[in-house]
Amino acid sequence: MPKIIYGGQSYECDEGSVLDCLTAHGVAVPSSCRSGVCQTCLMRVTEGEVPEKARAGLKPTLAAQNYFLACSCYPEKDIEVALPEAGLGRLEAKVARVEYLNADILGIRLKPSRTFEYKAGQFINLFKDEATARSYSLASVPALEEELFLNVRKVPGGLVSGWAFADIKAGDTLTISEASGDCFYVPGQPEQNILLIATGSGLAPLYGIIRDALLNEHHGKLSLYHGSYNADGFYLVDELRRLAQAHPNFEYVPCISDGEASVGYASGMVLDVALADNPDLSGWRVFLCGNPNMVNAAKQQTFFAGASMRDIFADPF
Numbered sequence: 001m002p003k004i005i006y007g008g009q010s011y012e013c014d015e016g017s018v019l020d021c022l023t024a025h026g027v028a029v030p031s032s033c034r035s036g037v038c039q040t041c042l043m044r045v046t047e048g049e050v051p052e053k054a055r056a057g058l059k060p061t062l063a064a065q066n067y068f069l070a071c072s073c074y075p076e077k078d079i080e081v082a083l084p085e086a087g088l089g090r091l092e093a094k095v096a097r098v099e100y101l102n103a104d105i106l107g108i109r110l111k112p113s114r115t116f117e118y119k120a121g122q123f124i125n126l127f128k129d130e131a132t133a134r135s136y137s138l139a140s141v142p143a144l145e146e147e148l149f150l151n152v153r154k155v156p157g158g159l160v161s162g163w164a165f166a167d168i169k170a171g172d173t174l175t176i177s178e179a180s181g182d183c184f185y186v187p188g189q190p191e192q193n194i195l196l197i198a199t200g201s202g203l204a205p206l207y208g209i210i211r212d213a214l215l216n217e218h219h220g221k222l223s224l225y226h227g228s229y230n231a232d233g234f235y236l237v238d239e240l241r242r243l244a245q246a247h248p249n250f251e252y253v254p255c256i257s258d259g260e261a262s263v264g265y266a267s268g269m270v271l272d273v274a275l276a277d278n279p280d281l282s283g284w285r286v287f288l289c290g291n292p293n294m295v296n297a298a299k300q301q302t303f304f305a306g307a308s309m310r311d312i313f314a315d316p317f
Ligand SMILES: Cc1cc2nc3c(=O)[nH]c(=O)nc-3n(C[C@H](O)[C@H](O)[C@H](O)COP(=O)(O)OP(=O)(O)OC[C@H]3O[C@@H](n4cnc5c(N)ncnc54)[C@H](O)[C@@H]3O)c2cc1C
Pocket: 123, 134, 135, 136, 137, 138, 151, 152, 153, 154, 155, 156, 157, 158, 159, 160, 161, 162, 181, 201, 202, 204, 205, 315, 316, 317
């Protein structure tokens, strides 16, 4: 009879699902439909393997992080499991370099004090002090660079971004969390077209995702649209133009929403431009990051243009 190990305790799983077993033993696992639809009972397997059926309907990014649905999981062998929020560990990281990417966005490169596993596009929490932390996306790609790369936008009156701009310097030691989030590239469908839309520092995760996809020899279209009021809001422009020159399947379209656009820029709201260029998104994967109004509208409109909800990944911030 397989055992389920949870929180250091071992439970025999005689008949039912992982959810049945744990709740019968008084473990509080959130659940609702109990039939694999609502995904409330999401858990993570930390040791061993769960049957494929326990991942049915999950986004590939969640499956890739060993998440499964406790209500649909009938284990065949011993497994150790945890709730998803069971603590992101903390670690120290040394600031290797700080640079202005434009007047409002600070690039911070960090060297973690120990092995740090992540996927480009996930986020970490940066601690200003014990009680104050904010999330920042990872623009770096583990296989391409040793340092973590953050893009922090200056928020007027912002506690953590204000501190980053005023105080963080090379040589400092900061506290960060392990990486989390499901906004990243999963290899396996190299021919799928991918649309990526960002405003402001929403470019950070997408810069990581694009380079990760290219590294994995993605050969479907990779179309990146970055929106700003004016040309001053863009950053990493040379790097992105160089990537576009080197990879014919990658297209970079900076969009100016206020006023006339000069050569090399599109004119209009980033979402409008992206959808006018790509009206049929059936079968596409979509990544949306940045301003919550843009991201929420884009989620709806890319879905109406044919993208499946399962293929839409979004980080509004
Ligand atoms: C998953 C995730 C990933 C993120 N990745 C990044 C990233 O890569 N780069 C980045 O710059 N930020 C990112 N953010 C946003 C970041 O976590 C902070 O919310 C942001 O830096 C503001 O924090 P603060 O302490 O400076 O401001 P706060 O002290 O929290 O807020 C100060 C004031 O600004 C307002 N405010 C807060 N956030 C914003 C905002 N984003 N825009 C406008 N006004 C705001 C608040 O309502 C408040 O009035 C991410 C957020 C999430 C959830």
